[in-house]
Amino acid sequence: MVVSIALGTVLGLIGSFIGLLRLLAYGLEIPLLKIYFTHPELQLYGFVTIFIMGVSLGLLPRFRNKPSPPPALSLATVSLVFVAGILKFIDHSSPASDAILLTCSIVYAAIIASILGRPRGFFWAADSFIILSPILLSASLVAKLFLNDPWRDARFVELALLGFPTAIIIGVSMRTIRFRVGAEYYGGPAKACLATYLAALAFLPFQEHLLSLVRRVFFLVTGGLFMATIDMAKSLKTHAREATLSPRDRARHRYFRLYFTTALLWLAAALIFNMLQSGSPGFRFRDSFIHSIAVGFIANMIMAYSPILLPTLMSGRVVTTGLSTAPWLLVNAGNLWRVMASSLSSLTAAYPSGLLVLAGLLYFLVMIHRLR
Secondary structure, eight states, X not given: OHHHHHHHHHHHHHHHHHHHHHHHHHHHTOOOOGGGGGHHXXXXXXXXXHHHHHHHHHHHHHHTTOOOOOHHHHHHHHHHHHHHHHHHHHOTTOXXXXXXXXXXXXXXXXXXXXXXOSOOSTTHHHHHHHHHHHHHHHHHHHHHHTOSSGGGOHHHHHHHHHTHHHHHHHHHHHHTGGGSTTOOOOHHHHHXXXXXXXXXXXXXXXXOHHHHXXXXXXXXXXXXXXXXXXXXXXXXXXXXXXXGSOHHHHHHHHHHHHHHHHHHHHHHHHHHHHHHHXXXXXXXXXXXXXXXXXXXXXXXXXXXXXXXXXXXXXXXXXXXXXXXXXXXXXXXXXXXXXXHHHHXXXXXXXXXXXXXXHHHHHHHHHHHHHOO
């Protein structure tokens, strides 16, 4: 797991730096270089994929009380994804990179299916989301092979961002409901959430305006049902039981609640921006949607879970000091600036916002290594 996190971090930093340069190029009206177009690839199919693979292969067996997969297989899978990312960085159109990624995604899907088996029990809807996740990763990679400019196709963007990463985050959030004091898991909304999510996915092949609108409505309803399932209302206010926690547990809970709730708010914003694309196709709402999901939802979820889960999974220890809200402030201030500028069609005014996001991510990495 340590190796996968390290490899993912390398690609994440490269991708973030390229994204910053790309944003600066917009602001300074400098012609875009080909390397700038590797930014979404390195972030999604590099950092996010490696991070999720590495953590899930250590976490998911605990849901079923099973041993972890062979370390050699896990290491080989994430290492090959890293190699694919480097190849993509060297040559944006590298077919070898796509072939390696697709192979690794299929292997990963087989591993996850063998760990979880058939979804059953109290959390069967959550397990269904988790099993769907690597399948959707493979589907997005296959779709990318048949599209000339996939990141300009709204259907691909929705599959890539609302598919693989969002599905596993939903599943794990349902499974780890006890991370939040007083929150409850509701099985009825969970089943409805899965049903509307599958319905949204079923409409992805269609480009017609009305069918695209229906798909986005299903995604929006899925988001609402997800928040109902995990009792989001309990995250919006301090629960009375929080006062009964020990000082160290209270600090960890407050940290997690802040980042987790922020991620959910960004998810709601992203799904609304996705709806707005139906009435205003083009760059501005698509960019707002992408960064609301990628930086707002996914990054905040990673920052919420990492200090809580990783030390326990890697060494069995529980961190008590060093948690900070500074990364939250920097990342979300920068992303809010970026998203608002995009939605107002004035992206050139937001080019310094990337500095805030990058500073927040670097601060987070420093924080993680100083946790005690």
